[in-house]
Amino acid sequence: SQQGEEDPQALSIQEGENATMNCSYKTSINNLQWYRQNSGRGLVHLILIRSNEREKHSGRLRVTLDTSKKSSSLLITASRAADTASYFCATDKTGANSKLTFGKGITLSVRP
Amino acid sequence: GAVVSQHPSRVICKSGTSVKIECRSLDFQATTMFWYRQFPKQSLMLMATSNEGSKATYEQGVEKDKFLINHASLTLSTLTVTSAHPEDSSFYICSASPSGTYNEQFFGPGTRLTVL
Numbered sequence: 001s002q003q004g005e006e007d008p009q010a011l012s013i014q015e016g017e018n019a020t021m022n023c024s025y026k027t028s029i030n031n032l033q034w035y036r037q038n039s040g041r042g043l044v045h046l047i048l049i050r051s052n053e054r055e056k057h058s059g060r061l062r063v064t065l066d067t068s069k070k071s072s073s074l075l076i077t078a079s080r081a082a083d084t085a086s087y088f089c090a091t092d093k094t095g096a097n098s099k100l101t102f103g104k105g106i107t108l109s110v111r112p
Numbered sequence: 113g114a115v116v117s118q119h120p121s122r123v124i125c126k127s128g129t130s131v132k133i134e135c136r137s138l139d140f141q142a143t144t145m146f147w148y149r150q151f152p153k154q155s156l157m158l159m160a161t162s163n164e165g166s167k168a169t170y171e172q173g174v175e176k177d178k179f180l181i182n183h184a185s186l187t188l189s190t191l192t193v194t195s196a197h198p199e200d201s202s203f204y205i206c207s208a209s210p211s212g213t214y215n216e217q218f219f220g221p222g223t224r225l226t227v228l
Contacts, residue, residue: 092214100214
């Protein structure tokens with residue numbers, strides 16, 4: 001079964017609104033990361049949150065991590081049309097140098 | 113900093129031919145490079161991990177004779193899809209790690225392979 005699963009699978013919002021995307025995972029992790037992928041492009045790293053952290057901010061991004069529920073959320077505040085992309089969470093399992101496992105991604109559309 | 117390039121960005125080939133994709137770390141040395149495959153609207157699936165100067169480690173279900181990986185230098189890894197078939201059509205993405213760790217990866221822009 002999928003280690004990282006995001007929901008919703010697709011999200012459409014108006015510019016200026018906040019976008020919240022969730023990720024759930026199944027095993028204990030070292031870190032959880034969020035990436036953005038524009039259509040037909042590679043991945044851009046957004047933020048990494050460690051298993052001992054609960055919240056992290058970077059600009060308009062806010063990430064939370066609840067290890068008891070094995071879930072994370074990515075909040076993009078004051079969204080812009082340029083935020084339109086697919087967003088993936090990726091986890092590396094507890095243990096030395098575990099590979100990244102990606103979720104299926106969330107497609108975010110921000111309407112101007 | 114931490115820029116990774118891929119070449120070509122898009123390739124169309126005939127069935128039965130081989131295609132080579134290059135992945136370069138432009139401003140850092142990459143101890144480890146990773147190759148992923150992504151189907152439309154799907155997640156990234158790790159194909160293999162390559163370390164400079166040694167054989168690549170392939171994930172379960174990935175044919176090493178089909179997907180040849182060479183990591184000849186600290187800034188270049190190549191993926192060759194041999195005897196390509198239409199089912200090999202996909203988006204191939206590489207990433208590079210300066211530290212050799214999975215949780216620090218910088219991704220290339222991807223290569224769209226279409227096999228006719």
